[in-house]
Ligand SMILES: NC(=O)NCCC(=O)O
């Protein structure tokens with residue numbers, strides 16, 4: 029049995045690294061706080077005698093040997109980076125629960141057949157450097173390392189330079205370190221488990237997700253002396269796109285569509301915006317529906333730009349196909365939850381996860397626990413100590429079940 | 434006759450202070466570059482033997498004595514700060530043309546009856562610290578000094594601290610230094626003079642201008658796992674307000690209405706915006722129409738917030754009534770343009786100017802020269818050397834005409 033208090037203490041201890049006054053965490057990937065929490069994790073792994081390897085994009089892999097020679101590792105983990113308005117559980121829970129599993133086995137003197145591995149993926153959130161799940165994406169071969177290194181944040185700092193700066197560029201090639209299976213515990217980030225009073229979500233897969241960068245260009249001009257009919261207002265065009273994305277998403281059951289990020293130039297009170305850049309985020313469990321939505325967005329953008337006299341550039345920056353998780357891994361989660369006595373429900377993830385990329389390389393699944401109001405990417409994100417412990421216990425049982433098969 | 438080449442050289446020399454690669458100037462008020470251009474101006478005034486006084490909000494006044502005792506000064510001037518995407522003429526021309534007038538009189542050994550005064554107003558643009566025309570506004574008693582000092586830019590730096598930092602907080606109380614009349618030369622910032630092939634605009638007044646700060650608050654949440662019907666997307670509400678402001682302005686002949694500035698929180702690719710702040714800029718030559726527009730904006734904001742489930746805060750941050758300039762000053766401009774042989778046209782200013790606040794205290798008017806395409810607040814802002822010289826010549830003649838009356 030895992031130690032619920034030790035797990036909670038670790039959660040609260042790391043929550044201070046990048047902690048914000050409103051109870052959240054702002055621990056952007058490859059920031060100084062990210063370095064601090066990585067140093068902390070490394071120290072905990074050292075204390076357990078694990079072997080730590082860091083790859084060339086900063087993904088961290090800590091291995092505990094198994095009893096039998098030649099078996100691939102069973103991995104657990106998630107990510108320690110957060111959103112600028114992040115909470116204390118998104119990502120962190122999956123890493124610290126994996127650590128708790130290893131601590132529990134250590135204390136019990138239990139040795140698995142296969143090696144166990146704890147993973148911390150770089151830049152899952154995609155908030156500072158888009159796209160999201162970049163570390164696991166490069167590891168899985170979806171993006172190459174140079175693409176990743178060149179991604180820039182709003183201040184122009186690149187992923188590569190920031191990784192070098194915090195000293196977490198490892199020697200291992202991305203993808204050189206592999207495992208035989210992967211279990212990721214995560215908060216649901218949606219409202220279903222809480223609403224139905226279910227303790228554990230048995231995750232069947234992840235909806236597909238496409239990100240686009242849209243730039244609308246008009247003419248910066250004076251707000252006072254430029255008559256309405258002479259304007260080429262890039263923000264007016266973008267307002268129509270924001271409204272249109274919302275309408276398109278609502279027209280497809282189970283779809284979501286959002287613009288969460290805008291960069292306005294020059295963003296001055298008395299200048300008509302000359303250029304506006306946005307990220308468009310479209311998601312649905314079916315690629316067919318995503319194709320339809322994408323075509324509608326194309327048309328929307330063309331119409332909005334034309335009506336306002338703007339030029340536009342619309343580029344896809346990431347595309348994750350809908351993911352179906354491995355039946356064997358799912359069976360182990362189901363068995364683990366049963367052994368631990370928790371209520372379960374099958375569920376599809378609305379959020380993207382590193383497990384999506386892992387699933388393309390090795391048998392993978394996820395375990396969800398509830399979060400209050402389905403809220404995440406918000407400092408008020410809340411999962412109770414008992415709920416965290418339930419997730420960690422099911423993770424332990426699932427890994428042991430998988431190891432026994 | 435003013436020296437056209439000397440004027441142009443001064444324009445090009447100061448354009449290097451905060452100059453941008455695209456040919457514009459980004460010389461935000463109270464920045465290091467603002468300090469540099471102020472130091473430059475002070476040195477030029479010293480060379481002419483003028484007496485420089487700086488008031489407590491950084492407004493600069495350089496005086497050249499008149500021949501007769503006891504007469505109030507005739508002022509010329511404008512501002513040296515620019516937009517982040519500013520051009521080489523907006524504001525700068527009015528100050529440097531005033532300087533050119535003083536240099537010309539000096540070279541000619543001509544002494545006016547009244548003293549002459551050259552003025553550089555602080556924070557005309559209002560881009561870094563809203564509202565615009567803050568220095569002249571405090572000088573005129575429209576805002577008090579504490580209000581000004583507390584205005585903050587996006588990084589949280591205040592007007593007061595920034596003024597102290599560049600060392601331009603003078604001893605004189607704001608408003609203690611007065612003058613008997615004021616002439617401000619400026620580029621039109623609109624398309625009319627160019628379209629009609631007119632060389633000089635005889636400015637009759639300035640349209641009224643009201644600025645509001647709008648904050649819409651919803652809930653930051655995950656873009657992937659938050660179903661459309663559970664969202665409170667602050668940016669969706671703001672998109673409707675942007676569209677509505679455009680519609681309201683277009684419904685009133687001669688009105689303009691714009692949102693040029695947005696601050697989005699958290700502004701992350703995969704977070705539904707929880708809060709968005711905007712500046713709304715409404716203008717019209719009639720206060721009655723502005724009242725109507727304001728009422729419509731009130732209703733627009735209430736409806737947009739309610740439809741999306743947001744709370745809102747709408748605050749007026751500045752209000753400048755429509756201004757009618759002084760007939761005597763206008764007559765001097767007309768006489769000056771005639772003496773110099775330029776074509777003229779009466780015109781109303783679409784942009785706000787320090788002359789609006791000056792007009793509440795002393796007889797005031799403005800002189801406009803054309804700018805290519807009516808473009809300003811844009812690096813491509815362009816007024817030809819001959820057009821600048823025409824403006825400066827009319828300024829000289831108008832001041833001498835007014836002095837003779
Ligand atoms: N789980 C999570 O928040 N991932 C970030 C990537 C995304 O789904 O936007």
Ligand SMILES: NC(=O)NCCC(=O)O
Pocket residue numbers: 250252298523557558559565566622783784785786
């Ligand atoms: N002239 C000028 O651009 N003034 C700035 C204030 C305004 O927005 O009108």
